Amino acid sequence: MAETERSARERSFGRRLAHLGAAWRRQIDHDLRDFGLTEATWRPILYLGQLPPPVRQSDLARALGIEAPSLARLLDVLERRDLIVRTRDKEDRRSNLVRLSPGGQRIEHQVRQTADSVSARLLRDVSTGELQACYAIFDRIESALGTPRDAGTTPVAESVAPDTVAVLPCG
Template structure:
C-alpha cells in the first residue's frame, strides 16, 4: 500500500472515531434499556438512579443534569417521577437555598443494584468475543481520549488575559 493511502486511511479512521464511539455508546445504552424494560425502567428512569448510586453524598440537581446531558426542566420532571416512586429525595441545599440536592433512597439503591446487574450482563454479552488484552488496550485509548478532552476543557475554561493598552499603543498613528 502506498504511504499516501495509509495517511488517508488513518485520517478516515480519526474522522470517524468519535462518530463510532457515540454510536457504540448509544447502542450499549439501548441494550441496557431493552433489558431493563422488563422491570418497568426506561433509559430516562434508570440512568439517574445509576449515577446517584455512585455518589457518596447528595448531588446538586444541576450537576446531575450535566452528568446526564439533560436540560434542568427535563430533569425536574424526571425527578418528580422518581421521587413519587420512592427512589430519590430532594432537599434544599443549605449552602445555596436556590439549589436542590438529590440523593438516592434505600429503595433506589435496590433498583441501582438491579441496574448494575443488568448492565454487567449486557457488558458480558457485548464483550464476550473480545480478549482481556483487547479490552485493556481499548480502555487505554479511551482513557487518553478522555484525558485530552479534560485538558482541552480546562484550557478553554481559563480566562484569556486582557491586554492593557500601553502608552505606546494609545494614539500612535505613526509607523
C-alpha cells in the same frame, strides 16, 4: 496504514463510538423493560447509586450530560414513583440534594446488575489487554478534548459505559 485509510478511520471514529454507546444503552433498556424503566429513568438511578450521597442536582445533571431543567422534570417523575428523595441544600439554598429512597436503592441494585450483565455479555470476547488499550485511547482523547475523567464519575463510566463508552471495544 495508508494515510487515506487513516483519514477515513478518523472521520468515522466518533460516529462509530456514538453508535456503539447508543446500542449499548438500548441493550440495557431491553433488559430493564420488565421493570418499567427507560434510559431516562435508569441512568439517574444508576448514577445516584454510584456517586456519594447526597448528590447536588446540578452535579447529577452534569454527570448525566443533560440540562438542569430536563433533569428537574425527570426527577419529578422519579420522586412521584418514590425512587428518589430531594431536599434543599443547607449550604446553598438554591440547590437541591438528591438521594435514592429505599425503593430506589432496590431498583438501583437491579439496574446495576443488569448493566453489569450487559457489559459482561458485550465484552465477553475482548481481552484485558484490548480493554486496557481502549482505556488508554479514551484517556488520550479526553485529554485532547480538555475533559479529564472526573474521579467521582469513573465507577459509573467503567461499569456502564453508555455515556463515555469507556469500555467499548476498540478496533
